[in-house]
Amino acid sequence: QVQLVQSGAEVKKPGASVKVSCKAFGYSFTNYEINWVRQASGQGLEWMGWMNPNSGRTGYSPTFQGRVTMTRNTSISTAYMEMTRLKSDDAAVYFCARGSKRRGYEFDSWGQGTLVTVSS
């Protein structure tokens, strides 16, 4: 079945960068966009951007433009999200989610989440 498996928890210092991976199983990786969504502790969901694994094209929320880069390695069906210049309020759980276009656009499968802690 469709499954997205993310890399493990990270602890970073302010100003550092973090790169989270998301490996896809059970479907053709290049046929669906991968989105990234973050959730600070006890807070709501914040969409960060999308990446087309076939073309490599990306689109980012203005909130993250210039600080986030989404890439992929199609040979291992893995998407990546890298965030630079980390701040304390970037501490959150980061999810990858598969984008599906059936009636509009929806996230039909999600990774388990990666906790990123930012602390000096």
Next chain:
Amino acid sequence: DIQMSQSPSSLSASVGDRVIITCRASQSVNFYLNWYQQKRGEAPRLLIFGSTDLQDGVPSRFSGSGSGTEFTLTINGLQREDFATYFCQESFTTLLTFGPGTTVDI
């Protein structure tokens, strides 16, 4: 930018109850509205897409309705496993904005 709101922000209910959650958009999103369920410590799960379509594997006690700016998620006959937080999301714009969530507890 479209702003999404949900009401109530939280509610208490009992097993067997009918629960209705409302999501409002600051401008029309047509029928491009999704609903997700998130249990504590887990990833969100898609319940409803395109305002009314039930995702595969989701129990039929969940249903969605609405168009334009006002939408509802209804749970008919709340089960213990339904105690969770529910988020709406618009897919009319490229910003894919989520609502703030509604927590359903006992």
